Amino acid sequence: MPPGVSDGVCVRVGVQIEFEPPRSWARRIASVQFVARRGSRFLRCYVTREALIDCFGAVPLPGDEGQGECLRAFDRYRGTIEQLARRELEAAPARSVLILTTDDVHRHLASARRLPDVDLAI
Numbered sequence: 001m002p003p004g005v006s007d008g009v010c011v012r013v014g015v016q017i018e019f020e021p022p023r024s025w026a027r028r029i030a031s032v033q034f035v036a037r038r039g040s041r042f043l044r045c046y047v048t049r050e051a052l053i054d055c056f057g058a059v060p061l062p063g064d065e066g067q068g069e070c071l072r073a074f075d076r077y078r079g080t081i082e083q084l085a086r087r088e089l090e091a092a093p094a095r096s097v098l099i100l101t102t103d104d105v106h107r108h109l110a111s112a113r114r115l116p117d118v119d120l121a122i
Contacts, residue, residue, distance in 0.1 A: 015039040017089050019082045023074060025067045031099065032074040036089060045085050047074060047100040055105040084108050
């Protein structure tokens with residue numbers, strides 16, 4: 001298929017991906033939800049509770065699903081998380097939903113020579 005075409009959906013290649021400020025806790029899938037925008041398309045993005053605990057230092061309290069700590073870890077490492085999300089979205093231009101897992105973070109770390117100036121918990 002030509003670049004930008006996937007499953008019959010045409011996406012302009014090279015359109016900049018930007019992230020919207022709001023983020024929220026998606027209890028149903030235990031993830032922090034945030035929104036990316038590519039041109040006029042809005043894309044739902046999630047980073048899982050496990051990725052926030054394993055890779056970004058969230059430490060949930062016993063008996064707590066970790067909402068507060070996960071949101072704080074997301075805020076602390078938002079730039080890095082958005083960079084990882086951007087890479088994933090650029091690799092699959094027709095994607096409309098993105099879920100970043102611990103494996104995704106590890107894969108990007110293994111392939112990157114250098115991440116931005118952050119000290120991840122992994």
